[in-house]
Amino acid sequence: xxxxxxADLAAVQDYLAASMAxxxxxxxxxxxxxxVCRFTGGRVxxxxxxxxxxxxxxxxxxxxxxxxxxxxxxxxxxIVYSLGYLYGEWPDGTPFDGNRYIDRFTVLDGLILxxxxxxxxxxxxxxxxxxxx
Numbered sequence: 213x214x215x216x217x218x219a220d221l222a223a224v225q226d227y228l229a230a231s232m233a234x235x236x237x238x239x240x241x242x243x244x245x246x247x248v249c250r251f252t253g254g255r256v257x258x259x260x261x262x263x264x265x266x267x268x269x270x271x272x273x274x275x276x277x278x279x280x281x282x283x284x285x286x287x288x289x290x291i292v293y294s295l296g297y298l299y300g301e302w303p304d305g306t307p308f309d310g311n312r313y314i315d316r317f318t319v320l321d322g323l324i325l326x327x328x329x330x331x332x333x334x335x336x337x338x339x340x341x342x343x344x345x
Contacts, residue, residue, distance in 0.1 A: 213283060220290035220319035221283050227260070227324055228294060228315075232275050234268075236261035244323035251329045263329065270333065274300035276313065289325070292317040298331055308343055311336060 213221070223242045230239035239260035249257040257263055267274055279296035298311035313331035317324050336343045 214285070216321075217283055217285055217290045219322045221281060221292055223319055223322045223324060224281070224292045224294065224317045227317075228276065228278070231260060231264065234264045236264040239264075242322075242324055244320065244325050247324060248326040249329065250326070252331055252334060270303075272301040272303050272305060274298055286318075288320060290319045292319055298333065302337075308336065311343070 227239050227242040230236070230242070236259065243260065247258060247260075249260070249263055251257060251263055251266065255262075255266065257266075275298070276294070277297045277299055278294055280294075282293040282295070284291040284293075294313075294315040294317070296313060297309065298313050299307075299309040301307050311332045313329070315330075316328040318326050332342075
């Protein structure tokens with residue numbers, strides 16, 4: 213991995229650590245001007261505080277168990293995928309685990325330009341029996 217792609221991966225790792233704290237102010241230090249987060253359900257946010265606020269309403273608390281990163285050089289940018297599982301508690305205190313997620317980041321010079329976020333939460337809320345497998 214080149215120094216540039218390693219730095220871009222480190223920016224994503226630091227952003228995710230700050231986001232899970234949750235510390236959206238610190239997470240914002242890893243995003244570029246004009247940052248866009250396309251979140252589950254087609255929601256669009258322009259700061260890391262958008263997803264943090266949404267998650268505060270959806271979950272009592274939530275964390276990511278990151279399984280791996282896939283890093284793909286793409287011209288001047290680096291595409292970074294973070295894959296794993298969400299775990300935490302629903303607002304009523306019911307615990308959950310094994311909720312699949314994928315985050316896709318476009319990174320340039322150590323700053324995140326945009327991210328796309330997908331997970332199984334909506335499906336699990338619609339049909340809790342899915343979560344029980």
